[in-house]
Amino acid sequence: QSALTQPASVSGSPGQSITISCTASSSAVGGFQYVSWYQQHPGEAPKLLIYDVTKRPSGISNRFSSSKSDNTASLTISGLRPEDEADYYCCSYKSGPTWLFGGGTKLTVL
Amino acid sequence: QVRLVESGGGVVQPGRSLRLSCSASGFSFTTYGLHWVRQAPGKGLEWVAIISFDGSSDFYADSVKGRFTISRDNSKNTLFLQMNSLRTEDTAVYYCVKDEQMIAFDYWGQGTLVTVSS
Numbered sequence: 001q002s003a004l005t006q007p008a009s010v011s012g013s014p015g016q017s018i019t020i021s022c023t024a025s026s027s028a029v030g031g032f033q034y035v036s037w038y039q040q041h042p043g044e045a046p047k048l049l050i051y052d053v054t055k056r057p058s059g060i061s062n063r064f065s066s067s068k069s070d071n072t073a074s075l076t077i078s079g080l081r082p083e084d085e086a087d088y089y090c091c092s093y094k095s096g097p098t099w100l101f102g103g104g105t106k107l108t109v110l
Numbered sequence: 111q112v113r114l115v116e117s118g119g120g121v122v123q124p125g126r127s128l129r130l131s132c133s134a135s136g137f138s139f140t141t142y143g144l145h146w147v148r149q150a151p152g153k154g155l156e157w158v159a160i161i162s163f164d165g166s167s168d169f170y171a172d173s174v175k176g177r178f179t180i181s182r183d184n185s186k187n188t189l190f191l192q193m194n195s196l197r198t199e200d201t202a203v204y205y206c207v208k209d210e211q212m213i214a215f216d217y218w219g220q221g222t223l224v225t226v227s228s
Contacts (some may be wrong), residue, residue, distance in 0.1 A: 035212040051214035093213050099157035
């Protein structure tokens with residue numbers, strides 16, 4: 001079981017907003033200030049969406065946003081589009097160093 | 111643009127060795143740390159190892175410590191992963207990934223598949 005827990009799946013209709021949570025266990029919470037999010041379409045490499053909790057790399061739509069409160073980070077996708085259907089992973093840096101990934105969430109756009 | 115191209119994957123028997131390579135271009139190779147991240151078939155992502163920009167420091171996931179070695183050749187813009195004593199559970203797509211300030215993986219290669227099977 002991952003130290004970062006994500007829901008296995010979420011779904012939404014085009015135009016709606018969805019939120020994916022990422023909850024850190026007690027063993028992972030210590031480094032939970034550096035949270036990043038990745039999108040992975042089938043057969044493709046992951047792509048960085050969000051880093052340092054809330055920052056978006058150049059070229060990433062502002063439809064993607066993130067927040068963090070205590071031991072839970074959340075990725076929100078607004079104005080859902082069919083192309084948003086993918087797997088989403090949270091990740092946290094932990095001193096060691098080591099990096100922990102969540103188990104991934106499959107987003108279905110209905 | 112940043113480009114990372116992995117090679118060296120294939121089918122190998124348990125207990126044997128394999129060496130992966132990653133050729134990089136489009137950024138100042140000698141300035142950035144680099145990671146290997148893997149993904150077992152149908153499973154999630156797992157961080158494997160990191161090497162510092164100059165190769166002086168490296169760190170590993172517990173699952174590969176003592177068996178895998180990450181290295182780099184800054185004269186050839188190439189990253190390596192030497193994998194020894196391979197196990198069936200090492201079967202995965204291995205991604206070469208550029209580090210961003212130790213807090214994100216900002217560019218990924220397309221991955222190379224390693225299958226450990228008898």
